[in-house]
Amino acid sequence: MGIRSGPCHKFSFQVADILRLNYHAAMKNSTPSRKETRTIHVGSVPVGGNNPVAVQSMCNTDTRDVGTTVQQIRKLEAAGCEIIRVAVPDMEAARAISEILKAISIPLIADIHFDWRLAVAAMESGANGIRINPGNIGGKNRLQKVIEKARERMIPIRIGVNSGSLEKDILKRYGSPVPEALVESALRNIELITDMGYEELKISIKSSDVTATIEAYRLLSSKTDFPLHLGVTEAGGLIAGTVKSSVALGTLLMEGIGDTMRVSLTRDPVEEIQVAYEILRAVKSRNRGPEIISCPTCGRCEIDLFSIAEEVERRARTIPDPVKLAVMGCIVNGPGEAREADLGLAGGKGVGIIFQGEKILKKVKEDQLFEAFWNEVETLLEKRRSS
């Protein structure tokens, strides 16, 4: 008794207080506070400062094929892409930009390698930004011409350093493209352009190695306040690319590093946008479109949940509203485990229920479950939009 009501009792209060304080500190830290960066404008989209982390993608179409490129950009716009980049391998592609811009609503960045004339032509065609690696654009005089055109039109430049295109002297000194080497290259290129009096810059420093990417951006972020474009290069297909990007970009965003991002996947670029928003949602940075909670199923599941979950995911891609939807395998545990969802469905034997919190809204046959559920989702969204 003495022990419980004596010093130990007091001690337990102290422990509880410490735990509570730690918990609150952890919760406070769970929403990343952004590292302060300058703001630049890529067309109508502000990048850096306190602006939301902008989501980008890159077309995998032939830029010279205006119709197909526009079609892809419109799909990306519908998925939430905010800035699009296109490859500019020749003059015909540079000139196609003006036609593409007439048919799209988001800013366009021209991706240039080696030829300064393509950078100038792309800007003359109306590109809202260019991405170059100053080290491979053909020397200082040529870079100067690019900068003059950018200044004339106030077009931001992304300095894109990556592990495959490091300057020879830097590579020789470090022996391999380690994070310090990438950062030195980025700083050298920043200085090259700022010495020419131009500061509308953002920087990317990409590697296909996740830990090297994280270290490189951390280091770069400690040395510059230009906005940073995050990405892992050559990340891979859907699974490998999603995992690599989630770990690298998620870690950096949690540390407040990153002002715009692209998830690179060897897939339809629309999927890059979906993955980007899931990463931003997971780190509590942005919340766009439905969040789907679904169970992995187990022996209690008696409906074809995988098909229903796939259909819910497919339809959900078309709506921008943040809403939490649950797709659960059984009535026994589903509604309880997903009670924080705005709407949910759970399977029974040949039937399913649609629930909202504790309340069961409907019980329907399995073959009508998805459509009945989606009607409820649309009704809920209509109600929210009009309130």
Ligand code: SF4
């Ligand atoms: S919700 Fe039901 S079916 Fe799904 S994992 Fe949990 S117990 Fe299994």
